[in-house]
Amino acid sequence: MIPKQAPDPRYEWRGVMLDVARHFLPPADVKRFVDVVARYGLNRLHLHLSDDQGWRIEIRSWPRLAEVGGATEVGGGPGGSYSQAEYAELVAHAAERGIVVVPEIDLPGHVNAALVAYPELAPAGYDAKPYTGNDVGFSTLDVGSERVYEFVDDVVRELAELTPGPYLHIGGDEVFEISTEEYVRFVERACEIVRSHGKRPIGWEEIARTRLAPDTIVQHWKAPELAARAVEQGASVIMSPGARTYFDHKYDRTTKLGTEWAGHIGVRDAYDWDPGDALGVEAALWSETLATLADLEVMAFPRLLAFAEVAWTPQRHRDWEDFRTRLAAEGRELDALGVNYFRSPEIDWP
Numbered sequence: 001m002i003p004k005q006a007p008d009p010r011y012e013w014r015g016v017m018l019d020v021a022r023h024f025l026p027p028a029d030v031k032r033f034v035d036v037v038a039r040y041g042l043n044r045l046h047l048h049l050s051d052d053q054g055w056r057i058e059i060r061s062w063p064r065l066a067e068v069g070g071a072t073e074v075g076g077g078p079g080g081s082y083s084q085a086e087y088a089e090l091v092a093h094a095a096e097r098g099i100v101v102v103p104e105i106d107l108p109g110h111v112n113a114a115l116v117a118y119p120e121l122a123p124a125g126y127d128a129k130p131y132t133g134n135d136v137g138f139s140t141l142d143v144g145s146e147r148v149y150e151f152v153d154d155v156v157r158e159l160a161e162l163t164p165g166p167y168l169h170i171g172g173d174e175v176f177e178i179s180t181e182e183y184v185r186f187v188e189r190a191c192e193i194v195r196s197h198g199k200r201p202i203g204w205e206e207i208a209r210t211r212l213a214p215d216t217i218v219q220h221w222k223a224p225e226l227a228a229r230a231v232e233q234g235a236s237v238i239m240s241p242g243a244r245t246y247f248d249h250k251y252d253r254t255t256k257l258g259t260e261w262a263g264h265i266g267v268r269d270a271y272d273w274d275p276g277d278a279l280g281v282e283a284a285l286w287s288e289t290l291a292t293l294a295d296l297e298v299m300a301f302p303r304l305l306a307f308a309e310v311a312w313t314p315q316r317h318r319d320w321e322d323f324r325t326r327l328a329a330e331g332r333e334l335d336a337l338g339v340n341y342f343r344s345p346e347i348d349w350p
Contacts, residue, residue: 002330003041003309004317013238013280014311015044015102016304018296019248021051021113022134022287023073024080029293031093036301036339038097040308045094046102046169046282049082052112052131052139056081057103061154062118069113072130074288088162095164102202103159106171107152108178108186112139114151121148123177134288137176143186153193160197167217168194173204184210191216202238205230217279221246222262236279244273247303248286251342257289257299267344271306271323274315283307294340301334301341302327324348 016037018025025033034045049056055069058081070081082090091101115121115128122128123142141148159168170190175183187203187210194201195215202217205226211233212218218230219238227237242249242262249265250258275281283304290296305327309318324347331349334341343349 002305002323002326003312004323004326005041005312006314006317009041009312010314011275011278011280011311013044013278013282014042014308015046015238015280015282016042016300016307017046017048017104017240017282017284019048019051019285019287020056021048021054021106023075023077023291024054024056024070025287025293025296026080027082027086027090030090032293033296033300034090034094034097034099036297036337037304037308038094038099040305041312042304042308043099044102044280044282045099046104048104048106048286050105050113051110052136053133054079054081055113055117057087057105057159058082058084059155059158060084061158062151064117065114065155067117069117072113072116072132074132074134075291076132077291084158084162091163091165100165100167101163102165102167102169103163104169104171104202105155105159106173107190108141108143108148108183109137109139109173109175110171111141115139115141118151121145121151137174140175140177141186143178143182149189149193152190153196156193156197156199160194160199163199166198166200167202168197168199169202169219170194170207171204172207173221175206180209208233208235219282221284238280238282239275239278240282240284241273244269245281245283245307246286247283247299247307248288248290251303251344257295259286259288265303267303267306267327267346268320270303271310271318272320273310275310281307281311297340298342301339302330302344302347305330
């Protein structure tokens with residue numbers, strides 16, 4: 001069985017992130033993905049619901065977010081969004097399989113789709129147009145406007161009401177168009193808004209530049225010094241290092257899909273590392289190059305099975321050669337499930 005399970009999992013947080021903002025993933029495909037990953041002991045589904053290319057969740061007090069902001073995606077496709085009923089159904093479907101959904105609304109950057117829907121949220125002079133490329137860091141909310149905080153409060157309130165789990169992710173990454181002081185004020189206020197609606201705030205590691213309350217969760221992806229700063233402030237850390245857990249990255253130079261800013265990630269790279277002391281670990285599937293469920297599956301599997309063992313099994317009980325053997329046998333199960341997995345040359349598949 002994969003992962004090799006101990007009486008208790010090593011980490012409380014055993015997550016996987018789906019970026020449904022760059023390319024929209026229909027509800028049925030998300031449920032299918034949940035059904036597979038639940039078999040392997042993962043217990044968090046982080047949904048990246050908004051970005052420059054698309055806004056994917058209905059917010060009734062701001063209807064143009066989904067109607068207008070949801071109408072685009074990378075490459076010029078039709079986009080899409082989840083109604084509140086569809087989102088609630090996804091949350092319930094995951095919960096039935098032991099998985100807590102963690103919604104993310106990325107703020108104050110990565111917001112072009114929101115600004116197209118509501119230009120009044122943009123700084124003076126920002127020309128909001130639908131965006132279907134892959135650049136980052138060019139958009140931001142007008143963080144000096146009280147209307148922006150009304151927007152944040154409404155979005156967080158509606159998402160909190162739809163999400164029984166205790167977490168809400170505010171993003172906070174790759175914000176280049178405002179000053180450090182403005183960024184700090186925004187993040188600290190956004191975290192307080194999340195708490196006011198009964199949720200525990202999570203953000204990418206950049207939020208460690210602000211003053212963090214001990215209930216804050218920081219997600220490490222690139223800069224270890226920021227994760228260390230979070231720990232110094234008493235916050236919890238989720239480990240998602242790009243070179244180990246970003247499964248949108250190519251397996252090797254021959255891989256057709258994927259990116260490679262953090263290098264190539266083979267199955268052994270996904271397996272053979274120690275996250276150390278942390279709240280948990282989370283794999284990421286960013287969707288700049290992944291347009292369909294089949295694309296997501298071939299990049300996720302079998303690396304996600306290696307990751308699941310990292311998440312579950314104590315370091316002293318893990319062994320690469322033993323895992324390779326068990327993973328080869330698990331190929332038959334993936335075949336039976338109809339999963340579109342990559343037959344990595346690192347594994348002696350039957």
